[in-house]
Amino acid sequence: MAQKTVRIRDVAREAGVSTATVSRALSNPDLLTESTRKAVEDAVRITGYRVNHAARNLRMQRAGAVLVLVPNLGNPFFSTILAAISESFAGTDTSVLIADTASGGRELTGYFLDGRIDGMISLDGGLAQSDLAAFDSAGVAERIVFACEWVDGSTLPSVRSDNEEGARLAVQHLHDLGHRDIAHVTGPAGNVLTKARRAGMLAERARLGLPSRDDWIIRGDFSLASGRDAANRIIAMKDRPSAVFCASDQVAFALMSTLMEAGVRVPEDISVIGFDDIELSKVYTPSLTTIRQDRHALGCRAAQLLLEQIAAAGDPLAPAAPDRVEMVGVELVTRQSTAAPG
Amino acid sequence: MAQKTVRIRDVAREAGVSTATVSRALSNPDLLTESTRKAVEDAVRITGYRVNHAARNLRMQRAGAVLVLVPNLGNPFFSTILAAISESFAGTDTSVLIADTASGGRELTGYFLDGRIDGMISLDGGLAQSDLAAFDSAGVAERIVFACEWVDGSTLPSVRSDNEEGARLAVQHLHDLGHRDIAHVTGPAGNVLTKARRAGMLAERARLGLPSRDDWIIRGDFSLASGRDAANRIIAMKDRPSAVFCASDQVAFALMSTLMEAGVRVPEDISVIGFDDIELSKVYTPSLTTIRQDRHALGCRAAQLLLEQIAAAGDPLAPAAPDRVEMVGVELVTRQSTAAPG
DNA sequence: CCCTTGCATGTAAACGATTACATGGATAGT
DNA sequence: ACTATCCATGTAATCGTTTACATGCAAGGG
Numbered sequence: 001m002a003q004k005t006v007r008i009r010d011v012a013r014e015a016g017v018s019t020a021t022v023s024r025a026l027s028n029p030d031l032l033t034e035s036t037r038k039a040v041e042d043a044v045r046i047t048g049y050r051v052n053h054a055a056r057n058l059r060m061q062r063a064g065a066v067l068v069l070v071p072n073l074g075n076p077f078f079s080t081i082l083a084a085i086s087e088s089f090a091g092t093d094t095s096v097l098i099a100d101t102a103s104g105g106r107e108l109t110g111y112f113l114d115g116r117i118d119g120m121i122s123l124d125g126g127l128a129q130s131d132l133a134a135f136d137s138a139g140v141a142e143r144i145v146f147a148c149e150w151v152d153g154s155t156l157p158s159v160r161s162d163n164e165e166g167a168r169l170a171v172q173h174l175h176d177l178g179h180r181d182i183a184h185v186t187g188p189a190g191n192v193l194t195k196a197r198r199a200g201m202l203a204e205r206a207r208l209g210l211p212s213r214d215d216w217i218i219r220g221d222f223s224l225a226s227g228r229d230a231a232n233r234i235i236a237m238k239d240r241p242s243a244v245f246c247a248s249d250q251v252a253f254a255l256m257s258t259l260m261e262a263g264v265r266v267p268e269d270i271s272v273i274g275f276d277d278i279e280l281s282k283v284y285t286p287s288l289t290t291i292r293q294d295r296h297a298l299g300c301r302a303a304q305l306l307l308e309q310i311a312a313a314g315d316p317l318a319p320a321a322p323d324r325v326e327m328v329g330v331e332l333v334t335r336q337s338t339a340a341p342g
Numbered sequence: 343m344a345q346k347t348v349r350i351r352d353v354a355r356e357a358g359v360s361t362a363t364v365s366r367a368l369s370n371p372d373l374l375t376e377s378t379r380k381a382v383e384d385a386v387r388i389t390g391y392r393v394n395h396a397a398r399n400l401r402m403q404r405a406g407a408v409l410v411l412v413p414n415l416g417n418p419f420f421s422t423i424l425a426a427i428s429e430s431f432a433g434t435d436t437s438v439l440i441a442d443t444a445s446g447g448r449e450l451t452g453y454f455l456d457g458r459i460d461g462m463i464s465l466d467g468g469l470a471q472s473d474l475a476a477f478d479s480a481g482v483a484e485r486i487v488f489a490c491e492w493v494d495g496s497t498l499p500s501v502r503s504d505n506e507e508g509a510r511l512a513v514q515h516l517h518d519l520g521h522r523d524i525a526h527v528t529g530p531a532g533n534v535l536t537k538a539r540r541a542g543m544l545a546e547r548a549r550l551g552l553p554s555r556d557d558w559i560i561r562g563d564f565s566l567a568s569g570r571d572a573a574n575r576i577i578a579m580k581d582r583p584s585a586v587f588c589a590s591d592q593v594a595f596a597l598m599s600t601l602m603e604a605g606v607r608v609p610e611d612i613s614v615i616g617f618d619d620i621e622l623s624k625v626y627t628p629s630l631t632t633i634r635q636d637r638h639a640l641g642c643r644a645a646q647l648l649l650e651q652i653a654a655a656g657d658p659l660a661p662a663a664p665d666r667v668e669m670v671g672v673e674l675v676t677r678q679s680t681a682a683p684g
Numbered sequence: 685c686c687c688t689t690g691c692a693t694g695t696a697a698a699c700g701a702t703t704a705c706a707t708g709g710a711t712a713g714t
Numbered sequence: 715a716c717t718a719t720c721c722a723t724g725t726a727a728t729c730g731t732t733t734a735c736a737t738g739c740a741a742g743g744g
Contacts (some may be wrong), residue, residue, distance in 0.1 A: 375691095
């Protein structure tokens, strides 16, 4: 049987003080005399008291939880970010809820309105306009932070990788190897990452005076299936590009797989470069040259930003949140999937 | 600004009834007259009332959340299971917390004792004995369910794949192709899956009269690194096995990668079969023959079981939980990584 | 016509913490 | 020595629900 739940009142009786004093001993120890604080600490130890979060949260008008919105839990790219976020909240008596936007067609503002969460980190920049509007009118917009992705034209704070720079590095690397005919498999239409990476790619290609062909920009959506489709498109081309820059590692895997099945060798016939640097990229055959995102930093900074935003939202002096965008650096990781054109 | 929070009292006033009636209208509508229920519903709509979960949970002595313990969020194997669990709880006004056992060295019973969670699904069978003892003495053991993994010798309910059968199918498949010299890369020492899969493998190998050599059982730990190590061990062997059964798909990827780098072809020189059937297995090159686990079913059943356990724990008539173990079937998926020996 | 029964609703006491305000004793300033 | 100040602690209201118990009305049985 569960031992009788011990309340703050029991601790107070044991220590010979009032409940207020016990509460203070726990949250503001410096307000108390050394001796009473010690007495309370002993009483806590003796009784085995644990604070009841539901009660505390009710009284303090907070939820004690934040929500992390993930576009696709199945994509291992997000795991490290989630771990970093969880870790960051570990000390704060705030729990971390994780939801997949794909599976959950739930009404997001509800989480706020029900007092289930104090804030939200969205790794999904594709939230419906209606959701954003609802956040605004519910007055909870200031307790939302974006990470990795963001919403164009919104002023909500965000942490993101330098996607343009990543795309630039990718093209530059291929160019350095001697490639001139570079294709690009994009992310899904409308996605902010798609836009940023394609823009960076086009800019660098132009800067280097490389040829540009419309059919070398192949629409994808970060999924394995889209990598396969892109490969088939390339296989069917009369003059194939000598290198392909994929918008994500997952896409690159499926692309390489399909190419090689068709007898197109990687990197001998076509070089492939990805984006993300997930764990498997090192282990794929051939191992994948890619742009590394600092997922740990992304997660940590997002968590920290959210904590600040929540604190600010509670404060009376609105700090008029400056348009906060934090850029996290990216890095080229050279492996076997890229080489000089045959 | 956040609109003034509307309480149940406001709804009551609007509807011209008492708070009790409003509460009943929300949770036990049939207790009320058609007309008053309708009046309350209208009032709710007009005021935009949302129940405050912290208050409700406090009063009802529940947490409104469950915890899912994952051995390694980075392994995409777990994603579908998590999604299935989340989905199962979607209707129940219970939130789902996800924690990685690796990153969080936190004290697990604390979650229960703090009233932060009502129950737990552990995908990790490697919980410390001290934790299990703590659960027991805290009286929360009956609100724990295991999925995928389990704890040997414990009576806690669990949902699991038929791992022995999976191993059997793998060996049988290789045997059908003509293989006789079959190696096995195991999971981590002490893990229940390791034991089950190895046992199934050994049993079937014996049944078919296949040769057994000690150095063909290679210790791994489900990680990419261990797949690489295993491959190096195999490469160094004087007489290599003609086929390798890996305890997980991830291990198989790293193993194949390292083999092929060393010029050992898969499947021409060595066939490789995995376990799990994660999304990437279809897309690796060569695509991976493997044992499919029904991850969706595993997640759904675990969630359901936990709900039942929680309900039972509240009930006065202890249903003396029968030793509940649910077996989920597995299936052989044949792809390119296995073939008749050269 | 009265008494019992039952049903729909109201009243108010929990749930377990935090915290504004009150209190009283010690210290210091004049 | 008297009062103003300050600091440590206690008292009690409060957070927003749910629910045991009380109430009063309608119906039905004798």
